[in-house]
Amino acid sequence: MAKTYIGLSGLNSIDNPAPGIGVAKALKEDHGLDLSIVGLAYDAMESGVYLDQWFDHAFLMPYPSAGKQAFLERIFYIKETCGLDYLLPTLDVELPLYIACADELAKGGVGVLLPSKKQFEQRGKEHLAPLAESLGLKLPKTKKVTSEEELAEAAKELKFPLMIKGVYYRAIYASNMAEALSAYYVLVAEWGYPVLVQEYKTGQEINLVGVGDGKGNSLGMVAIKKMGTTTQGKIWTGVSIRHPQLLEAGEKFVNYTKWLGPYELECLVDGDKLYLIEINPRFPAWSYFGAALGVNLAANLIRAQMGLPLLEQRQFEAGQLYIRYVEERIMGMETLSAISTKGER
Numbered sequence: 001m002a003k004t005y006i007g008l009s010g011l012n013s014i015d016n017p018a019p020g021i022g023v024a025k026a027l028k029e030d031h032g033l034d035l036s037i038v039g040l041a042y043d044a045m046e047s048g049v050y051l052d053q054w055f056d057h058a059f060l061m062p063y064p065s066a067g068k069q070a071f072l073e074r075i076f077y078i079k080e081t082c083g084l085d086y087l088l089p090t091l092d093v094e095l096p097l098y099i100a101c102a103d104e105l106a107k108g109g110v111g112v113l114l115p116s117k118k119q120f121e122q123r124g125k126e127h128l129a130p131l132a133e134s135l136g137l138k139l140p141k142t143k144k145v146t147s148e149e150e151l152a153e154a155a156k157e158l159k160f161p162l163m164i165k166g167v168y169y170r171a172i173y174a175s176n177m178a179e180a181l182s183a184y185y186v187l188v189a190e191w192g193y194p195v196l197v198q199e200y201k202t203g204q205e206i207n208l209v210g211v212g213d214g215k216g217n218s219l220g221m222v223a224i225k226k227m228g229t230t231t232q233g234k235i236w237t238g239v240s241i242r243h244p245q246l247l248e249a250g251e252k253f254v255n256y257t258k259w260l261g262p263y264e265l266e267c268l269v270d271g272d273k274l275y276l277i278e279i280n281p282r283f284p285a286w287s288y289f290g291a292a293l294g295v296n297l298a299a300n301l302i303r304a305q306m307g308l309p310l311l312e313q314r315q316f317e318a319g320q321l322y323i324r325y326v327e328e329r330i331m332g333m334e335t336l337s338a339i340s341t342k343g344e345r
Contacts, residue, residue: 002034003034003035003036003083004033004034004035004036004085004086004302004306005035005036005038005079005082005083005084005085005086006027006035006036006037006038006085006086006087006088006302007038007040007075007078007084007086007087007088007110008020008023008024008027008037008038008039008040008055008088008089008090009039009040009041009042009061009088009089009090009091009094010023010048010089010090010091011039011040011041011046011047011048011049011055011058012046012047012048013047013048013326014047015230015231015232015234016230016232016234017230017234017285017324018046018090018091018285019090019282019283019284019285019287020039020048020090021047021048021051021054022283022285022286022287022288023088023090023283023287023288023298024037024039024048024051024054024055025054025288025291026287026288026290026291026296026297026298026299027298027299027302028053028054029291029296029299030296030299030302030303030311032308032311033299033302033303033308035302036056036057036082036083037054037055037056037057038055038056038057038058038059038078038082038083038084039055039057039058039059040058040059040061040078040089041058041059041060041061042060042061042063043060044060044336044339044340047329049339049345050329050331050335051329052345057078057082057344057345058339058344058345059074059078059343059344059345060339060343060344061074062074064093064094064096064097068097068100068101068104071097071101072101072104072105072108075087075101075105075108075110076108076110079108079109079110081344084110085109085110085111086110086111086112086113086302086305087105087110087111087112087113088113088261088298088301089112089114089282090282090283091282092168092169092280092281092282093168093169095114095120095281095282096120098112098114099112099114099115099116099117099120100117102114102116111305113260113261113262113301113305114260114261114281115214115257115259115260115261115281116260119257119258119259119260120281122257123257123263123279123281124167125142125165125167125168125196125278126142126144126167126194126196128142128276128278128279129142131253131256131257131279132276134252134256135249135252135253135256135276136245136248136249136252137245137249137267137274137275137276138273138274138275138276139275139276140163140198140199140200140201140275140277141158141198141199142196142197142198142199143157143158143196143197143198144194144195144196144197145184145194145195145196145197146193146194146195148181148184151180151181151184151195151197152177154197155177155180155197158197158198158199159199160174160175160176160177160180160200161173161174161175161200162174162180162197162198162199162200163197163198163199163200164180164183164184164187164195164196164197164198165187165195165196165197165198165278166187166190166191166195166196167191167192167193167194167195167196168191169190169191170187170190170191171198171233172186172187173200180197201268201270201275202268202270203268203269203270203273203275204225204226204268204269204270205225205226205266205267205268205277206223206224206225206226206241206243206246206267206268206269207223207224207226207235207264207265207266207267207284207286208221208222208223208224208246208247208249208250208264208265208267209221209222209223209224209262209263209264209283209284209286209287209289209290209297210222210250210253210254210262210263210264210265210297211261211262211263211297211298211300211301212253212254212257212258212259212260212261212263213260213301213304214258214259214260214261215258216254216255216258217254217255218250218251218254218255219297219300219301219304219310219313220290220295220296220297220300220313221247221250221251221295221297222240222287222289222290222293222295222297222316223240223241223242223243223246223247224238224239224240224241224286224289224322225238225239225241226238227239234285234286235284235285235286235322235324236323236324237321237322237323237324238286238289238321238322239318239319239320239321239322240289240293240316240317240318240319240320240322241318241319242316242318243269243274245274246265246267246269246274249265249267249274249276250265253265253279261281261282261301262281262282262283262287262297262298262301263279263280263281263282264279264280264282264283264284264287265279266278266279266280283297283298286322286324289322290316292320292322293314293316293317293320294314294316295313295314295316296311299311300313
């Protein structure tokens with residue numbers, strides 16, 4: 001079997017850890033695949049650039065704001081330089097660009113493991129209400145706002161405390177109007193309009209990561225309950241759970257949308273009520289937990305695209321503890337100098 005080259009982004013491992021390193025570890029653990037993992041970084045200081053046990057090559061990428069032409073030129077340079085068969089982006093901010101370029105990439109022999117633009121927008125925060133209903137989940141009341149006046153009206157209707165959310169990413173808790181205004185301007189600066197105002201729900205946060213094959217079939221799922229988080233709300237410790245309603249919602253989501261690639265359902269459970277908070281169209285930072293429990297989602301995604309037999313979808317064990325930790329790596333400065341000057345390793 002010829003070597004397959006996978007381009008993987010999200011190489012940071014700071015207190016807002018990106019998913020890329022965990023996905024790379026999962027892929028490398030499938031010894032039935034002959035893979036070369038190509039790390040795609042936006043900064044020379046991203047940790048994964050230097051983790052050569054997981055990443056065989058690393059390249060600096062232009063920021064998504066540079067536009068399609070700069071992006072496509074860099075991707076095809078990487079393909080020519082070391083090889084590139086599939087792209088698996090893992091950062092919210094880059095996904096619209098990858099989806100917009102999917103056809104041009106495919107013509108150049110590079111597959112993008114993401115849903116279509118229509119599917120991507122269907123699970124957007126501002127469109128979640130009909131989708132939540134089809135999954136059998138409740139949705140906290142949500143209002144789209146584009147001005148201070150609309151923000152004040154939404155706050156009056158929904159009552160404090162509230163969650164103020166960016167259209168693509170990030171949520172900020174607000175207990176009064178001053179905090180809501182501050183959050184509103186932060187999110188407009190980061191993500192633009194609209195901003196979402198959502199009623200605040202209490203309960204235990206439970207999440208599900210899964211993968212769809214693009215034809216309505218699930219390639220596996222794993223669920224976790226948050227126990228400890230970073231200051232950015234990322235899971236630092238958690239425990240695997242089997243929540244029937246959440247697992248059923250994952251199956252329905254894949255079947256209903258014909259989703260291709262990874263996704264994460266973020267939910268709150270309060271007694272017998274399960275609220276859908278958002279659907280992330282990517283692997284979460286904790287997704288390596290699945291491979292550790294015997295459900296290698298990333299490997300099955302690649303296998304499905306290549307027409308290879310899937311790894312057995314074992315029923316993961318509940319009650320297993322997930323703990324993230326920090327590991328140090330020491331090396332000469334010449335490694336940093338090389339990636340900074342050449343833009344590749």
